[in-house]
Amino acid sequence: xxxxxxxxxxxxxxxxxxxxxxxxxxxxxxxxxxxxxxxxxxxxxxxxxxxxxxxxxxxxxxxxxxxxxxxxxxxxxxxxxxxxxxxxxxxxxxxxxxxxxxxxxxxxxxxxxxxxxxxxxxxxxxxxxxxxxxxxxxxxxxxxxxxxxxxxx
Numbered sequence: 001x002x003x004x005x006x007x008x009x010x011x012x013x014x015x016x017x018x019x020x021x022x023x024x025x026x027x028x029x030x031x032x033x034x035x036x037x038x039x040x041x042x043x044x045x046x047x048x049x050x051x052x053x054x055x056x057x058x059x060x061x062x063x064x065x066x067x068x069x070x071x072x073x074x075x076x077x078x079x080x081x082x083x084x085x086x087x088x089x090x091x092x093x094x095x096x097x098x099x100x101x102x103x104x105x106x107x108x109x110x111x112x113x114x115x116x117x118x119x120x121x122x123x124x125x126x127x128x129x130x131x132x133x134x135x136x137x138x139x140x141x142x143x144x145x146x147x148x149x150x151x152x153x
Contacts, residue, residue, distance in 0.1 A: 028053040029138035035130035037065075037123070038144040045073050047120070047147065049127035051102075053135045058106055061099040063124055065091070087116030098124045108132070123147050 036048035045065035052060040065073035073079070073091045080090035094117035101111040108128040113121035130143040 026136045028056050028058070028132070028135040030054050031135070031138070031140060033131045033134040033140065033143075035127040035134065035143035035145050037127070037147045039146075040068065041147070042149065044068060047123045047127060049099075049124065049131050051128070051131045051135060058103060058132075058135075061102045061128075063095045063099045063102075063127070083116075089114050089116030091120075093117075094120050098128075102128055 030053055032050060032052050034048060034050040037046045040046045044067045046067070047065045048063070050062045051058050067073070074095050076091070080092055083090045094114045097114055098111060098121065102108060102124075105111060108125045111121075111125070126145050126147060127143075130145045134141070134143050
């Protein structure tokens, strides 16, 4: 084989080896994947994250909480007004922020917490990781996640 042929063959082998390094990036199966708290919290809410993945990317994200009657937390105007007065944040704000941040960054560990919504930040991260794990496995069953109470007990 000529020197030119060896160089081409060497380049091809190197390219094949380097492309093999991409296997450490987990594949996301297409579809909808949900993770939710395994129980309602002390205020009667159950947090959840649903992601839609397509072509190995997170395409949509929904983060919210629901009560036993099916009412969505970010629709509760009285709660939002109270929380905003106390903490400077409210569900309609932080649920959208965390969802958009995951959509833009594709990695829950690259999302910053909003002041006043720190507990929800940790809940979101736990739920997002669980939903992503389901997408990596192609498992469409809802992941149930034990979330600690806000006081850490």
